[in-house]
Amino acid sequence: MKHATFFWFFLPTGLAMLFFIGFSMVSVLTQSIFAPHEAVLKEVETCTPLVGCTTETTVDHAATAEKRAAQPLGRFVGLDIYFDRGHLAVQEVAEIWATASGGGDFWDRLYNLPFYRAMAFTLVFTFVVTPFVILLGLMIALAVNALHARLRGLMIFFSLLPFVVTPLIGGLVLFWMFDSRGILGSALQYLAGDPDLSLKASTSLMWISIIIWGIWHAAPFAFVIFYAGLQTLPQDQIEAARIDGASRWQQVRYVVVPHLMPLVTFVALIQLMDNFRVFEPVVAFNASAHANTLSWFIYNDLSGETRQLSSASATSVMTIIGVAILLAPVLVRSWRDFKGKV
Amino acid sequence: MAGAAQRRPLGLRVTIYAFALAWLVAAAFPFIWTAWGSFKVELDFFSIADWTYALTGERTTAEYGRPFTGAGYHGSWVQQEFWRNVINTFIICFCVVLTSLTIGTLGGYALSRSGYRYTFWLLIAALIFRAMPPLTLVAGYMLPFFEWNVWGILPTTIIVLVAINQPFTLWMLHSFFQSIPKELDESAKVDGCTQFQAFRFVIIPVMWPGVITTGLFSFLLAYNDFAVTSMLLSENNRTMVPEIAAYLGTTYTEGNVMFAVAAAVSAIIPLFILVLFFQRQIVSGLTAGAVKG
Incomplete structure (x- = not known):
């Protein structure tokens, strides 16, 4: 394809991404080094007969508004x-x-410290949920693959639900069950023998619940990918392993898992990206007192009465740096692959 | 496979079926339970006294004379006018899917047919953009949108959602177009078509399976979005998901949490129908990206 033709075909999508993703990153970077203007103060001298003169310092609203209108970004800090x-x-x-x-x-x-607390939960969530999703997804895929063919379609249908349903709504559905008055919350109170056990009061229970939500939400994704991989499993290799006397476990360990390895890498990559930006369950579980994430931190800054754009932007830039660190190994690898091909 | 299944020892087979059943319950039960509970009053679904009230509907019967009530649905749809949010959601989804497929198809096609080095870099840039958390981007939009006075309205949100969906759409359509043989449009060009004519008359008629699959995912991304819609829409223009989140702020105090439950169930139903009819496309769409690498 000629350069000019390519240019015209790619122009609309390129412009959309440049304006709304590329420029937005520049905008975030700029805003993070500017702070809102401080109010302009003025001294007013009020003189009353007999008492004398006093000077008061008040906010000069007109001057402040003028300054804000002239430089909406704020002052450089x-x-x-x-x-x-x-x-x-x-x-x-x-x-x-x-x-x-x-x-x-x-x-x-x-x-x-609030930022480090958000960072801690984000990292714990990312690095606990990702391996569990891969493991659970693999187990479901192996189990469904062993079922009768008629049951498989049904299993896939219901398995897709937690993944397809809106994360916030899925989070609410689980929260209503985990709530101390919900069915699972009551069951937990009964099992623990502690009638005061409550999600709202317990940080560790809140962390576990949100992590369970993460695994529940993403396991179907891993399952579907691994299940598709199992359909292309080379039967002759399984056959050969069986003739050589490999047990079932050894067949899975030495034939199936290596066959699925590229898919595991793919799922891990997507999961790391998605889990690092999680914030819907924090809203759904109303969990901000016990667990919050970097994205929730930005959400909170932006949604308050006074939108704290500078603060949100600074957190955004640091989140982007975090994403870059997570992605770096993958980018380096695909660059090597590309150079190998040329 | 039938032969292999027969050779499995009984213990292993029981374990497999038990595990599959356990996962089935974990995946489906929360939705069934919530749908069931949405027809109860709050004191039944969130029972302090006795959890079996949620099954028998003790308080619901006391209040309405029968164990099921549509009070939650009436409250959210009629009193709180949830239908307005439903309409907004569908306007946004329709426009997002249409726009992102139109520009994504052109871009994805170009990427799949050009062999120059810059296509690699464009795809990598798209991958990096795909990794950006939407909220970090929203933080960047706020100030300019306030300045230009376009904050809070549907068209702004539509354009932003289209742009955020583009990287994903491009990757998916790129890998789909690569599976259409290049010879098809090459031969059209030999016959004297321009590149666009080749695209228009040769590629468009055969591209629909991939485009429909991609469209499904664009729809899901727009329908499920919370970060962008909650930040960029004013209160009057809210879509379903931020509206449900807003209920929790106001209705926990009013004791009308059942409005939120009923609204949440209403928002799940279209997704349920979508999976029912397009299960095959969703599965193939998920795996397409993975298999191509």
Whole structure:
């Protein structure tokens, strides 16, 4: 295809991505180094007879509004927002580092800083959910593949539901069951013998519930991919392994799993990307007091009464850096593959 | 496969069936339970006294004279005018699917037919864009949209959703067009067609299976979105998902959580029907990306 033809074919989609993804990243970067204008103050002298004159400092609303209209971005503050208490909290971390009595104490106090708390749960969620999704997906795929052919379609239909249903609504459906007045919450209270056990009061229960939501939501995706992979399994290799006396477990371990390995990499990549940006269950489970994620942090800044654009932008830039670190190995590999092909 | 299945020992077969059944319950029961509960009053579905009330409908019977009630649905659809949000959702979904398929088809076709190095870089850029959390992008839109006075309306949201969906659409259509033999449009060009004519008369008639599959996923992305719609739409223009989230803010205090339950069940039903009719396309769409790598 000629360059010119390619250009015209690609123009609409290229423009859409350039304007709404590329420029948005630039915009986030710019906003994160500007802070809202401070209010303009003026001194007013009021003189009353007999009492004398007093000077008061008040906000000059007209001047403030004028300044904001003239420079909507705000004033330039460099990297200050990144280092303030709501984000990387450099001063606080240095202080904790200097005064902490030991490793455990250091992490405890670091966890009390909001940004690090969001970071901690995001990382735990990403790196717990991803392997479990792969494992559960593989188990379901192997089980469904062994079922009678008529049952398989039914299994796939119901399995797809948790994945297809809106994440927020799926989260609510689980939350209503896990709630202390819901069916699973009541069952847990009964099993634990503790009538006060409640999702709202327990941080660890909240973490586990959200992680269960993550696995429940994404396992069907892994299942469908692995199930498709099992359909192309080379039967002669299984046959050969069986003749050589391999047990069922050995057949799975040495023939099936290596065959599915490229798909495992694919699922892991997609899952890392998707789990790192999770925030719907935090909204659905009303969990922000116990667990929040980097994306929820941005959501919270943006949805408040006063939209804190600078703060949200700084968190966004750091989230993008996090995504880049996660993606780097994959990008390097596909670059090598591409160079190998040329 | 039948032969292999017969050779499995009984214990293994029982384990497999038990595990499959357990997963089936885990996947389906939450939805069945919520759909069932949406016809109860709050004190039954969220029972403090006795969890069996959710089954028998004790309080519902006391209040309405029968164990089932449509009060939650009446409350959300009529009192809270949930139908407005439903209409907004379908307007957004329709426009997003139409626009993103139109520009995505052109772009994906071009990527699959051009052998130059820049196609690789464009695809990698799309992959990186695909990895961007939507909320980080939304943080970038807010200020310009406020400045230009286009915040809060449906068209803005549609364009943003189209753009966010593009990377995914491009990858999917790119791999789909690669499976259509190049000789088809090459021979049309030998016969004197321009590239666009070859696309128009040769490719368009055979591309529908892939385009429909991609369209399904565009629909799901637009329908399920919460990040963009909750941030970029004003209160009057809300779609279903942010509206349900907003119920929780207001109705937990009012004690009308059943409005949210009924609305959530209403929002699940179209997805249920979608899976029912397009199961095959969804499965093939999910695997298409994986198999091509």
